[in-house]
Amino acid sequence: MTLPAAKVSAWNLPNTLTVMRILVVPFFGWLLLVDHGSDVGLRWWALALFVGAVLTDRIDGDIARRRGLVTDFGKVADPIADKAITGMAFVGLSVLGELPWWITIPVLVREWGITAMRFFIIRHSVMPAGQGGKTKTALQALALGFFIAPLWTLPEPDVWMWVAWIIMAAAVILTLVTGIDIALKGRRLRQTSERTRRKRAERLARRAGGR
Secondary structure: OOOOOOOOOOOOHHHHHHHHHHHHHHHHHHHHHHHHHOOHHHHHHHHHHHHHHHHHHHHHHHHHHHOOOOOHHHHHHHHHHHHHHHHHHHHHHHHOOOOOHHHHHHHHHHHHHHHHHHHHHOOOOOOOOOHHHHHHHHHHHHHHHHHHOOHHHOOOHHHHHHHHHHHHHHHHHHHHHHHHHHHHHHHHHHHHOHHHHHHHHHHHHHHHHHO
16 A cells, blocks of 8 residues: 655754744845945845855755655745845845936836736746746846945956846846746646637537536
């Protein structure tokens, strides 16, 4: 007799790391925004917290997959934690006037819109993260790291700012392009999924029976 697979508890290391990432968001925001972002020491601490959260995002996913600790809670909480820390960085930098709102708003609409779409179509199928999305996330993190750092304290600050803007431009372009691609794939998946085909068959059967 085959025994049923044991249910993975939501109280595990990857989910704990995910919750910790969510909890550090307000502290990161405070470090970034206090004194209108002019405190050099706190800006470096904000960068350290941001980098730690980004690295933890990678670590908890690897642990969950390697140890078979993937849970429904983790599937929901992990993208929320990811979007929360990057979203706080985008909004905080725009509040400080260091990043235009016309960059922040489209990026946030894309990020939270795609996240909502993934949750909506999960009834049909799970959409795994593609290579484009992973590259986008890495570019966003790198670009935000440059902007969070007090670059004006470094030698040749203008050069560093040019580097930061080039990476940010690439991150924004890739964010929008991959967002459109994922939205189209999600639409096709919803239209062609087994659940949709079954519902269509049921509707046709009801119509045929009503004749």
